[in-house]
Structures are given as C-alpha cells and as structure tokens.
Amino acid sequence: MAKESEKPFSVTLDLDKCEIFGGFVKKLSATTLSKLIDFVYDRDRAKEILKSGEDPLIYEVIGFETPKVEGNLSAAITILNPGKIGHEYYMTKGHFHEKENTSEIYICLSGRGFLLMQNKKGEVDVQEMARGRVIYVPPGWAHRAINIGSTKLIFLAIYPSDAGHDYGAIKERGFKKIVIERDGKPSIEDNPRWRD
Numbered sequence: 001m002a003k004e005s006e007k008p009f010s011v012t013l014d015l016d017k018c019e020i021f022g023g024f025v026k027k028l029s030a031t032t033l034s035k036l037i038d039f040v041y042d043r044d045r046a047k048e049i050l051k052s053g054e055d056p057l058i059y060e061v062i063g064f065e066t067p068k069v070e071g072n073l074s075a076a077i078t079i080l081n082p083g084k085i086g087h088e089y090y091m092t093k094g095h096f097h098e099k100e101n102t103s104e105i106y107i108c109l110s111g112r113g114f115l116l117m118q119n120k121k122g123e124v125d126v127q128e129m130a131r132g133r134v135i136y137v138p139p140g141w142a143h144r145a146i147n148i149g150s151t152k153l154i155f156l157a158i159y160p161s162d163a164g165h166d167y168g169a170i171k172e173r174g175f176k177k178i179v180i181e182r183d184g185k186p187s188i189e190d191n192p193r194w195r196d
C-alpha cells in the first residue's frame with residue numbers, strides 16, 4: 001500500500017451513522033476523565049468520580065493523519081459523549097496549534113454543542129454546533145468543543161497535518177469562559193480560574 005498522502009486515496013464517512021472507516025483510518029486517541037482532569041473546572045468533583053473507581057470515556061478521535069509535512073491535510077471525527085463533571089458539560093481539552101499560521105474546519109455531523117474559541121489577545125468567540133454547521137477556526141485561535149446535548153456530539157475536523165497540538169496554555173489557564181448547566185440550561189460564564 002502506498003504511504004499516506006503520496007497518492008490520492010479515499011475513505012468512507014457514513015453520514016447516517018456518523019462513522020468513518022476504511023483505508024488509513026484508525027483510532028487516534030481516547031480521552032477518559034483521568035486524562036481530562038487538569039482541564040476541568042471542578043477538579044474536586046472529578047477526583048470524587050475517579051475515587052469511586054470510575055474513569056468514564058469522554059471522547060474518542062478517529063480518522064487519518066498524513067505525514068506531518070507542510071501541504072498535507074488530515075481529517076478526523078471526534079465523538080464527544082454527553083455528560084457533566086459537576087455542572088460543567090463534557091468537552092475536549094482544547095488546544096492552540098503549535099504552528100501558529102494554521103487554520104481548521106469543523107463540520108458538525110450530529111448532536112448539539114458549542115465551539116469555544118479564544119485567541120492570544122484574549123478575544124473569545126462561540127459558535128453553535130449542530131448537524132450541518134461548518135465552522136472555520138482561523139489561525140491563532142485555540143478551540144474546544146463542548147457537548148451541551150443529551151446525545152453524542154460528533155464532528156469532522158480537517159486540519160493541516162503539521163499543525164501540531166499545543167495543550168500547555170489551556171492546561172495552565174483554561175479558557176476565559178466555561179460552559180456549565182444553570183437552571184437546566186447551558187450557560188456561558190466567566191471562568192473563575194482564569195488569570196490575565
């Protein structure tokens with residue numbers, strides 16, 4: 001078989017089942033609560049859940065990654081489960097791209113959510129995620145998906161293969177905003193842990 005990206009290839013994205021398979025597709029990561037704990041707001045609650053012996057699966061990423069050289073693109077779906085840690089909805093860690101001048105496209109396939117974005121100037125943007133929404137993440141904007149619904153939030157991300165994922169800043173400071181359930185509804189609020 002030819003190496004990824006040396007030759008054209010195709011895979012299947014089942015738009016009804018929201019599954020991707022074939023060719024170079026593989027599971028790229030699985031994130032359980034123990035891997036997400038440094039990114040959540042209510043770490044005491046997260047510790048309680050972990051102490052009870054549970055380490056729930058929060059999300060999985062499945063797709064193909066071509067070699068990390070300029071000009072290549074990769075594509076992966078993220079399956080983000082519904083749920084909360086305390087009042088905070090399940091979410092991805094969120095990251096800046098290591099290579100600053102790289103953008104990304106998110107195509108939502110199923111579920112309901114928000115894509116929370118923030119740049120280094122501290123500007124924040126939130127886009128709604130629902131089947132059929134296509135969201136552009138410009139260069140320099142960190143991005144985190146949040147599942148505010150009761151079903152899986154599934155989206156396809158297409159990104160430069162050499163973009164790289166920088167989780168450091170988000171791990172340290174989080175985003176300026178958190179998304180929590182208040183009075184039974186999603187609410188975008190200031191992150192009390194945020195420091196300028």
Ligand code: PAN
Pocket residue numbers: 061076078092093094095104143144145157159163165
């Ligand atoms: C996505 C994300 C994926 C998981 O493919 O990597 O949704 O989120 P975290 O990487 O923040 O854990 C993407 O944005 N790629 O660049």
Ligand code: ZN
Pocket residue numbers: 095097104143159
């Ligand atoms: Zn990204």
